Amino acid sequence: MRLEIEGLSKSYKDKKALDSVNLFVSNGIYGLLGPNGAGKTTLMRILAGLITPDEGRVVFDGEDVLKNIDNFRYKIGYLPQEFGCYRSISVKECLDTIGVLKGIDASERKKQIEKILCEVNLSDEYKKKVGALSGGMRRRLGIAQAMLGNPSFIMVDEPTAGLDPEERIRFRGFIRKFATNRAILLSTHIIEDIKNNCDGLALINNGKIKQFNNFEELENMAKGKVWKMVVDSDDFHKIDGKYKILSTNTNANGLEIRIYSEVKPSEDAVAVEPTVEEGYLTWINA
């Protein structure tokens, strides 16, 4: 599976939501990381065929998606940021309806629904009304519907927002499980969601995108710019504001802080290996 996005731009009035975005996605999990309002959802909605870009093209396995969005719809799974279904129908009915809309034939649909329900741990809840599901269960139902029809490309928009830590961890597990032989584009502003879980990464901010081949590449963005030093608690306020403090940690020697700075902030400061978050912050602030 190869998805290539070339020079994709989209503006809303004066605001550029996407600015000549280029992205390449193949099998595996791809994280799309960016702050709120960076353009993640716009990109997702364009790929889902909900909005049209001003310019650029999307090529899926050699075929221009925007010219024949109907064909592309059969090949994708999409979990929007806020997913719901008619509250009065059951989990199984919901999946069955979506399966029908995706054009899956009856016997295949039955098999797939049973399998997916099992995979997302909703086997016991299949008779439950959608309105009676918890937030986590609903999100699992969301990923289950995205999986229906074995799409080769799945888009998941902010899947863990609002979930408790346990559900979040469980959700990451599902994503990993489903990533075999297909591409998953996971949009989030939570670094934890993609750290140690994604095979590729792209950062997006103010409509501009940068793709990284691996996490080290992102970490390297901050190489030589992250410093560690130990200060008294009383001196902390002198440093805060002067430098961008990335983290603090109290130990026996005092307050150990990590600082982002282009130059060495003090004699005591030592350069340290940056983390993914620090790389992300560096790119965002660049």
Next chain:
Amino acid sequence: MEVFKRMFTLEIKLFVKRYYLIIPLLLTFFYMFYGYYVMQDGLDRFSFIRTSGFVMMVLTMLAMCYGVINARQEKNEKFDELINTLPAFWIRQISKVFAWSFCSFVYCIILIMLCTGWIANGGNELWKYALQVIPYICVNFGIPMISTWIIAYSIEKIFKPIIGWPLLLLIWYVISPFKNNLDSTLIILSQFVEEPHGNQSLVHYGLEMNMGLLSRKLWLLMFSMSGYIFVNLFSSGTTTFKNAKAKIAGVTAILLIIGSVPLAVVSSKPHSQGVIWNLNNRRWRGELLEQAKEKLESEYSNGQMKLLHLEIGDSKGDLLEYYAKINIDNVTKDSIIFTLYRSLDVIDLKVNGLEYSKYIRDGDWIILENNIEGEVEIEINVSGRLPYLLGEVTDRTMLLMPDFPWYPVLGKHKTILPVLTDDFLPNSLAREKPYEIIVKSYRGNIITNLSCDSGTEFNGQATGPAVIQGDYKSGNIEGIHFVAPPSIYDFYKESINKIPSLFIEYKRDFKDSLGIEESYCSYNKYNQVFLVNLSKSVCINQDAVYLNYSSWLSASPDIADDIRIICESLRPIVLMECFWRTGLYMESSIAPALFHTMIEIAETGEKGDLEEYFIQWWEEDDEKQIVWENDLNDVYEIERLIKAESKEEISKIAYEILRKWVTVNNLGDSIDSLSSSFKSEE
């Protein structure tokens, strides 16, 4: 197909779960059942459905609510974003419309079954009524339910509630029947039943259904469908514009708009029979007034009617076509003249079996030169349209009166009489002795004044044929041939003999008051009572009383008292019918105008506003006035009445005027009677 089936089932399921919308729908059945049960005695069999336009308003309001809820449900459940990315978008949208159409259809089917059951009331004419109820309910209830759902869905999908809901309310108001009596632009927009409040002239007409009414509902449906497609095109994302299905949808929407235009044009024309009649009356009124002003030099007649054989053709709509064979005897070698109203054309004419084309059609007359003595047979084919004020002919109803020359009446007569400056009345031409009449109808079952049974062929003796068609019931009740719309018939049938006896009593009292002889107005027994869609209140011809049924619609439980009150209100007109209109032709414009007033003045001895009215009339422009020579004498008499002061004197002069009008106008020995009556007064 599977997608359609699934989405259709899902939508139906979602609808069924919305009990708060289903309950009001069911309540409308209950209301209609209860309403019909309570009011069945006071309403015609179709009136209840026809007057339930406000139920339609409730239904369209509910349809709008459901459309709004349907559009919101996906948004509220956060399902829209996902579902719009799935394939089969258009099938899903179409299945939504079909699901609601199915619900509306089921509602209509139940309503049709209930209404037909109520109307037929266990009778054997179930199909006759079902054939009227089915299209009426489907078109007037079903289609607007679908259209308003589509409109509400589309508006809710594209606008915020702050704009959308007031807009919906406005649309609902605009398409509501409130608009019907406003100008024609708004009539185009009125999508409800034509006259939901009911038109009293349509009780015998049955339920209306025609192309105008159908196109009125269809154009809104097509227009709303195109709106629905456009809204879905926009809401599904502009990307879809580029695919083939979206292009097809867009083209379909445009074609729907184009297609709806001719339908809107058709629907903008008046198509309800009630409205058509009103417009027809307005159009003809001036022309008929002018015809009333025309002067007739003298009446003329050659021969005596022996037989009139009429075969009414199966022409459509308001076109009247018939074949008439007339046998006349005692003919002299002089012109034979027939009076046939001018809007009816003579297609061909035969005299004693030979084509005759030398006849002269002059106004209301057909003049034939004649050299034969004794008996003549004349055959005429006639075709034309009558003004509604003079005769009712529609696709399913007819009311042709014996006293009006819709058929060839022997002799040269004036057809319309003036009533002062601003009104007219048809002259009664059924004054001959009764003759043999045969009437055959190829326009379906009719009722005539010739027999008590309805059917297609009748014969009997009368002074002219009456042809009645429509939703009427006829029967013989204690020797009286009674005809009326079914509910009126059933309501009055027990007491119908009271009407003739009251009329006879009025006549007797009037004769006594005037001191005139018994020979006047010789029919002292009425054997036929017709409650029909008469353009005036009463018409009396020979032994038949024709009454406009609209005065008899609102009845109280005390039927006898009701009949007495209604007959009392009709008394002056009955007296004028019996003593004036059926008399000899007189060039008199004042008598018909003041006959009722003069009765009141004579009976009370009070002049009322006669003086003001008279002065006002007298001061009008000469051009507007119709004053015949005979009227000048009346003017003098009325001036004398105005000058009178005491009640006795007023009453006496009023009776004198009435007596003169009645006796001068009387058939037979009128001059002798006049002189003798004046002598007796002196």
